[in-house]
Amino acid sequence: MSTPRRRISSLGLAIVLAGALIQLVLGVYYLAMAHAPHPHHLPVGIVAPASQRAAIVPSLEAGGSFDVHVYASAKGLTSAIQERKAYGGVVLDQKGATLYVASAASPAVSNLLKNLYVQEYDRRLAASVAKATAGGRPVPATTVTALTKPPKIVDLVALPADDSAGSSLGFMIQALSLGASIASMALGQLGRRTSRSLQRGLGHAALLVIYAALSAGVALLAMSAFGVGRSADHGGLFLAYGLVSLAITASTAAAVSLVGRAGALVGGLYFTLGLIISGSSIAPEMLPRAGRVVGQLLPPGAGASFVRDRLYFSGASDTTELIVLSAFAGVGLLIVIICNLRGGLAASAEPAGGAHSAREVP
Incomplete structure (x- = not known):
């Protein structure tokens, strides 16, 4: 016969x-996703004559590391980078070679492109020096000047001094996700104090919207305190943070409404599993394919892309991110209201059904 002490020991062992x-x-999971990030079909651009492209593009696209897009002019390439359609690109023309990057899109990707560019530049420089000094001939001063020129690199969308490491976005999405998950669970418990009804459902939905607005304001306040996003559109940032918060809180609250307290795990999954594949700290194209795709279909991932564009890339298209965030927020609110409405209808019908049954019993 089991004793209380044995039961407690068994329970303790199970917990351990x-x-x-x-x-x-x-x-x-964490190691599989991010222990050694490397590019997977990372979009870059090139402006160069066909003969030079033929010598560069195949090596870049080998192994699926990069997707190289050809642009007709430097203006077309720089516009694509500023709209976050490409992480960077190189222009080869009569003036020489120029690498364009956007460190605000991803410092890690920017450094990767710079390293590859400098390595190729040094390789070509060594070949040019060997050719110029072959046979012991004197090297003209103009050639020496051209060979000693440093590689030209232009950062089109640089990170500001107050966010030189580019880590602020990851911290803000992390804080927002955790706060939204806790708030949605707490509001769900508060709703248990009253019986289900349409009024309760609308009230719950209204509180989620109010929290999202408050959360966005707090996020802006925290950023402003450290000088992050000074030149950004604060109105657009407020809407972006608010929509991200609402997508997380509403979808978590919907899960709680459907399955009870176990639904709160949705918020925990956003935080523990969703953040690392959100792209807020590691560029999505540096993650394995599964992580990249799933991450951008969850509120933290879509939210990170949406907020980054509001911070640094005002010309970028956010259609996909808006659809994902709006779907989680809208469907979540609708489920919260419907679950409370159905509960209210069932409760109002129960007394009548009970009275009818009582009359049928002799």
């Missing part, structure tokens, strides 16, 4: 094993 298993799963 469950904790170790969760740690194992999370550790494997």
Whole structure:
């Protein structure tokens, strides 16, 4: 016969094993997603004559690391970078070679492109020096000047001094996701104090919207305190943060309405699993394909892209991100209202059904 002490020991052992298993799963997941980020079909551009493209493009696209898009002019390439259609690109013309990057899109990708560019530049420089000094002939001064010129690199959308590492976006999305998850769970528990009804559903939805607006304001306040996003459109940032917060809170609240307290795990999954594949700290194209695709279809990922564009890339198209965030927010609010409405209708019908049954019993 089992004693209370044995039952407690068994429960304790089960908790210890469950904790170790969760740690194992999370550790494997995090390492699989981000232990060694490298490009997967990362979009870049090139402006160069066909003969030079033929020598460069195949090596870049080998292995699926880069997707190289050809542009007719430097203006077309720079516009694509400023609209976040490409992370960078090179222009080869009569003036020489110029690399264009946008460190605000991803410091890691920007550094990767710079390193590749400098390596290729040094390789060509060594070949030019060997050719110029072949046979012991004197090298003209103009040739020496041309050979000693540093590689030209232009950062079209640079990170501001107050966010030189580009980490602010990741921190803000992390804080917003955690706060929104906690708020949605707390509001769900508060709703249990009253019976389900349309009024309760509308009230719950209204509180989620109010929290999203407050959350956006707090995010802007925190950023302003450290000088991040000074030149950004604060109105657009407010709407972006608010929509991200609402997408997380509404979808978590909807899960709680459908399955009870277990639905709160949705908010936990956003934080523990969704953040690392959100692209807020690691560019989506540096993640494995599954992580990249799934990450951008979740509120933290779509939100990170949407907020980044509001911060640094005002000309970028955010259609996909808006659809994802609006779907999570809109469907989530609708489920919260419908679940409360159905509960209210069932509660109002129960007394009548009970009275009818009572009359049928002799």
